[in-house]
Amino acid sequence: MPDAIDGNGGRDHGVLAVDMRGVGKSFGASPILRGFDLAIERGSFVALLGASGSGKSTVLRILLGLEDIDSGSVLVAPNRTVVFQDARLVRNLDVSANVLIGQKRTAAARQVAVRALHEVGLSHRLHAWPHTLSGGEAQRVALARALVREPQLLLLDEPFAALDALTRIRMQQLVAELCDRHQPAVLLVTHDVDEALLLADRVVILREGALALDRPVPLGRPRNRNAPGFAALRQELLQILGVNDDVGAGPQAPAIRGAAE
Amino acid sequence: MAEQASSSLPPAGFPRGAVIPAALVVLWAALTETGLWHGPLVVSPSQVLAVPFLDASGREIWAGVGASLLRLAAGTAIGAAAGLAAGLFVGMSRRGGLALSPTLHTLRQIALFAWIPLLTSWFGNGEATKLCFVAISTFFPLFLATEQGLRTVPATLREVAGVLHLSRRRTITALLLPAALPSIGVGVQIALISAWIGTVGAEYAIGNGRGLGSYIASARDQFRMDIVIVGVAVLAAVGAGLHYLSRAAIARLTPWNSPRSSA
Ligand SMILES: Nc1ncnc2c1ncn2[C@@H]1O[C@H](COP(=O)(O)OP(=O)(O)OP(=O)(O)O)[C@@H](O)[C@H]1O
Ligand SMILES: [Mg+2]
Numbered sequence: 358m359p360d361a362i363d364g365n366g367g368r369d370h371g372v373l374a375v376d377m378r379g380v381g382k383s384f385g386a387s388p389i390l391r392g393f394d395l396a397i398e399r400g401s402f403v404a405l406l407g408a409s410g411s412g413k414s415t416v417l418r419i420l421l422g423l424e425d426i427d428s429g430s431v432l433v434a435p436n437r438t439v440v441f442q443d444a445r446l447v448r449n450l451d452v453s454a455n456v457l458i459g460q461k462r463t464a465a466a467r468q469v470a471v472r473a474l475h476e477v478g479l480s481h482r483l484h485a486w487p488h489t490l491s492g493g494e495a496q497r498v499a500l501a502r503a504l505v506r507e508p509q510l511l512l513l514d515e516p517f518a519a520l521d522a523l524t525r526i527r528m529q530q531l532v533a534e535l536c537d538r539h540q541p542a543v544l545l546v547t548h549d550v551d552e553a554l555l556l557a558d559r560v561v562i563l564r565e566g567a568l569a570l571d572r573p574v575p576l577g578r579p580r581n582r583n584a585p586g587f588a589a590l591r592q593e594l595l596q597i598l599g600v601n602d603d604v605g606a607g608p609q610a611p612a613i614r615g616a617a618e
Numbered sequence: 619m620a621e622q623a624s625s626s627l628p629p630a631g632f633p634r635g636a637v638i639p640a641a642l643v644v645l646w647a648a649l650t651e652t653g654l655w656h657g658p659l660v661v662s663p664s665q666v667l668a669v670p671f672l673d674a675s676g677r678e679i680w681a682g683v684g685a686s687l688l689r690l691a692a693g694t695a696i697g698a699a700a701g702l703a704a705g706l707f708v709g710m711s712r713r714g715g716l717a718l719s720p721t722l723h724t725l726r727q728i729a730l731f732a733w734i735p736l737l738t739s740w741f742g743n744g745e746a747t748k749l750c751f752v753a754i755s756t757f758f759p760l761f762l763a764t765e766q767g768l769r770t771v772p773a774t775l776r777e778v779a780g781v782l783h784l785s786r787r788r789t790i791t792a793l794l795l796p797a798a799l800p801s802i803g804v805g806v807q808i809a810l811i812s813a814w815i816g817t818v819g820a821e822y823a824i825g826n827g828r829g830l831g832s833y834i835a836s837a838r839d840q841f842r843m844d845i846v847i848v849g850v851a852v853l854a855a856v857g858a859g860l861h862y863l864s865r866a867a868i869a870r871l872t873p874w875n876s877p878r879s880s881a
Contacts, residue, residue: 443774
């Protein structure tokens with residue numbers, strides 16, 4: 358279990374929702390994180406990029422208390438929730454019961470759930486069974502379930518990766534809107550450079566166990582892909598990720614390692 | 619949709635599954651009423667149909683079925699409560715599971731009817747032995763289904779409990795139990811059939827007192843084939859009825875468990 362940030366850790370954490378310092382983590386013989394540092398201010402939206410297998414989900418699971426660390430220190434806001442890539446709904450509870458799970462069953466709580474489901478556009482599916490939902494609807498229920506807990510820290514592990522491109526765009530807009538309204542700190546794990554640039558205040562890239570980049574996104578809001586500077590930032594990130602974006606450019610540099618070093 | 623409905627519930631109207639039994643009865647009637655098939659143990663359908671209403675010993679069927687159903691209900695209640703409790707305990711508490719599970723899994727290897735000599739030597743030939751036997755025949759299917767249901771709750775769902783800070787009690791009531799319910803439902807169905815076989819089997823083997831089993835046993839001793847056939851037919855009909863009733867009840871109780879939920 359990581360320490361709660363409101364405990365008396367000795368450092369000044371008044372403005373931080375996440376403070377990871379020098380975190381080391383290996384699975385068996387293979388080190389995944391080596392001296393990993395990450396700080397996230399309250400209310401700030403950080404996108405975490407990195408190649409598949411680089412350890413992004415591991416960072417999230419450490420913050421959730423689902424993985425132990427080998428070395429370093431982790432402080433994290435106690436009130437945190439998560440949306441995984443799969444919605445992980447309880448299939449024998451209806452939509453509103455899934456949102457309310459573990460909460461006191463008061464009229465007030467029920468109202469909060471109804472409002473959250475309204476916010477994610479699912480007012481009409483309050484009593485639907487999870488198996489009758491589409492993938493995007495199920496993810497929106499998971500998002501509502503996370504939001505009713507009024508988290509100080511919202512962790513998102515590729516929540517849109519399994520959705521079709523159009524639904525994904527709508528979900529991105531929804532997340533931007535909701536985060537703007539509720540102001541949690543957000544750590545979004547994604548493979549999608551565009552998604553990171555559309556949503557985040559800051560983009561960080563995980564490579565070989567540590568941050569290879571930590572860069573603010575100096576774009577105004579609301580954002581779109583045609584904003585001046587968007588394309589240049591996108592190119593920069595792709596280069597650090599070792600991806601050549603041009604279709605038909607021939608064999609690529611070996612992923613991640615070669616480029617930009 | 620229509621296909622799924624018809625495959626999960628018995629269709630209305632004359633079911634296709636009744637064609638073969640009906641044909642056999644017609645054949646049986648044709649052979650016996652014409653006298654082509656005869657002998658001391660051969661009876662005709664009309665003789666059999668008269669048994670529950672006109673025959674002095676045959677009329678005992680009603681009281682017998684009543685007694686058996688009562689015995690089934692009492693024994694099942696005891697066995698089901700115990701099986702559910704043991705399944706919950708073994709499925710949820712790792713330490714409890716390690717202590718209790720080997721014993722139960724060894725006992726369950728004992729063939730059901732091998733319990734009868736043991737039980738009669740402990741409790742005699744009376745009601746206690748029969749009830750205990752019915753309870754045992756319910757206990758194991760329900761214990762196994764409950765334990766299995768809890769063990770197979772996906773780890774990803776268990777993580778949700780931790781991530782949402784559910785208390786231990788809420789994790790059990792809101793997450794684990796509902797997730798295990800479909801498996802428990804199947805267990806109830808199997809347990810009911812097993813308990814019905816156990817009820818009639820115990821009555822038949824022990825032979826005294828009222829009940830469908832002793833009804834069949836005494837008819838056999840008197841070479842009354844017509845009464846035996848009535849008894850066996852009622853035995854099958856009640857078993858089938860229990861099966862359909864429990865299946866319908868479980869389908870109602872688990873509305874989320876429809877075909878699309880396989881995803
Ligand atoms: N429980 C575990 N046991 C052993 N190895 C693990 C375990 N969990 C993760 N790993 C390994 O740790 C590495 C990082 O995994 P992680 O899931 O954090 O990657 P990721 O960056 O989220 O990848 P992706 O983008 O594909 O989701 C992988 O090589 C993975 O195989
Ligand atoms: Mg991952």
